[in-house]
Amino acid sequence: MWFSRFLPMSLMKPARLQLVPQLQALSLNLACEWIRVGNYLFDAPNISPADFVIGNPPYIRLEDMDDATMGTYRAMYRTMRGRADIYVAFFEAALRRLKPNGVCAFICADRWMFNQYGTELRQFVAQGFSVETVVEVHNVDAFSQYVSAYPAITVIRRKKQGPVVVGSLGASAEAVGGGALATSLRTIQLGKSEMHVSSKLQAARVETWFTSADPWPHVSPVRLALLRQLEDQFPLLESIETGTKVGIGVATGLDEMFITTNSELVEPSRLLPLAMAADTVKGHVHWSGHYLVNPWGPESRLVELEQFPHLKGYLRLHEDRLRKRHTAQQNPQQWYRTIDRVNHELVSKRKLYIPDIKLRINPVFDDGQTYPHHNLYVVYSDQWDIEVLGGLLMSAVGQFFVECYGVRMRGGYYRFQAQYLRRIRVPVFQDVTPTQAALLIAAFRQRDVKLATRVALDIYRIQELPEEDSDE
Ligand SMILES: C[S@@+](CC[C@H](N)C(=O)[O-])C[C@H]1O[C@@H](n2cnc3c(N)ncnc32)[C@H](O)[C@@H]1O
CATH class of the missing domain: 3.90.220.10 (Adenine-n6-DNA-methyltransferase Taqi, Chain A, domain 2)
Known part of the structure; x- marks a missing residue:
């Protein structure tokens, strides 16, 4: 701002002094807006849409949460299914807040990418977002304290799915520095290079990503790139094409x-x-x-037992135990069925x-x-x-x-x-x-x-x- 050009020199100093408290108030407002204390999972629905969400969500297993709070999270976040860890809800909360083209970058446990409890979150991501980068950092000492989870950095954008950079950092990656690593990943993302293979960083570009809740394979970037290539070229073993x-x-x-x-x-x-x-x-x-x-x-x-007297005699002999099976309790008339x-x-x-x-x-x-x-x-x-x-x-x-x-x-x-x-x-x-x-x-x-x-x-x-x- 160049107000001074239109002010006489004598008013310069008082004008400056007048501005100080106003700017202080403004900066305090901004700081309070920017830095907040709260429960993100409860507050997120009311926070204004974001261009970026960056975070390191907590990992808290189901057993360590109280039932009431967990019940509320489950009611608020539909991806929290089965034995889902709380970080799953953080992903959903953050992704929901993204503006079109907005980005969520988390460093977080990677189990949801391929386990049962991550099914709903994978489905949610597949339906409205583009997975841009997945970098596994299991071997990197990324945290000041020991963390007993297998972490990965994921960058997910609210847009149609495009190519994905899949990477894995080696134990000595820290020596390279975040900026240089990001540049290597960016080069691959832009298609300027197919892959990068060193002891510090392995990364490859994958042209397509998973369009359903299927688990994301848990393999090195180079293997994943080959896998995606084969998936694009050949039909599924179980399919009409292969009979x-x-x-x-x-x-x-x-x-x-x-x-x-x-x-x-x-x-x-x-x-x-x-x-x-x-x-x-x-x-x-x-x-x-x-x-x-x-x-x-x-x-x-099921056969009529009257037509097979020996079978009938044998089954009747064991009827009590047969009826106790879950499948028989579900279908009491079919007490002698096998599960399949x-x-x-x-x-x-x-x-x-x-x-x-x-x-x-x-x-x-x-x-x-x-x-x-x-x-x-x-x-x-x-x-x-x-x-x-x-x-x-x-x-x-x-x-x-x-x-x-x-x-x-x-x-x-x-x-x-x-x-x-x-x-x-x-x-x-x-x-x-x-x-x-x-x-x-x-x-x-x-x-x-x-x-x-x-x-x-x-x-x-x-x-x-x-x-x-x-x-x-
Ligand atoms: C994995 S730690 C992040 C640590 C951080 N990166 C650091 O270096 O200090 C997760 C953080 O989330 C906070 N947290 C747990 N539940 C939360 C909630 N519902 N809303 C907001 N923050 C929460 C925890 O207190 C913890 O500080």
Whole structure:
């Protein structure tokens, strides 16, 4: 301001002095407006819309909150579901306040990105925001006090989803300095460079992001970039295009009663050869002689017990325990049902069984002889030659998908659950050449992962797979 130009020199000093208290009042008002004490979760709905929200929200587990306050937060913030930590509500509160194109930058625990309780928040983000940057900082000493959470920096903007920079900081990143790190990330974001790989910062640009509540994979930026590329190029394993389905074996709710090796226990037609996880360890189904005492008839309806006197006698013997099961209490007339129905059509199909907890993906072939028990996942297809598919899934590329989607457990084990298997990408069978198919069958039969991987890399048109992430 240049008032002085229009004032006589003699009035200059008094004018200045007059202004001081007014400016002081103004600055105090501003300071009070800017720096406030309050409960952000209660106050946020009434705070004016923001261009930026920057924060380090608290992590407080459900067990450590009092029920009344938690109830209020849950009522106010719809993403607070299940066992959600309080920081989930901070994300929702902050994102709701953003003006169009406004940005929320948090350093916060990253568990919500892939666990069950983060489902609603991922959905919320997918519906109205653009994830711009996700930088995992597990190995960085970012806080003055020890923090027992796995933190990440996320930048989320209120706009349509665009490309995302995914990064991971190494233990010595601090030496580089925030400004230099931000510049490296910005270079990638602007597309001036594809990726950055050093011991201090790994970062890559991913062109598309998740459009649903699906968990965000928990892998290094370089692996994530490859994963997104494959996801864009190939259809889901379970899809109409590939003619393939993924299912799970039958859960009974009382295995000791429903599973037997006695082939004369009830009518032969009520005994279904059952493949158990232990039957798959040799790389093919080596049936151990277990049967399911099968209460299901055609069209997956329960059979009339009057028609099967032996079955009826056996079930009546165990009626009390059968009725105590949750599934029987939900459906009292169906007290002798197993938790899952049996889909009889599956028995005679050529199919793959994939046991759940393993170090490596281990698809084994069943030539239409058995039905899977519930520790086995099952893959069958109208389109694929099932042994060719077995070879492809057995390869390091098949393993790569599950490592990206699944959570690694203690000892390096993975869960090969249907929810992860379904997200594996495969080409349509017609795109596999006869030579590739023959090689995959050979690899599958000989359990030759190296050969399977060589053919798979060719099919997926990739040079090599990035190294597996090291343990945290
Ligand atoms: C992870 S700490 C942030 C620490 C901060 N970055 C620092 O270096 O001091 C989270 C902070 O949120 C505050 N907090 C907890 N619940 C809050 C609420 N409902 N509203 C506002 N702040 C809250 C806590 O008191 C704590 O200071």
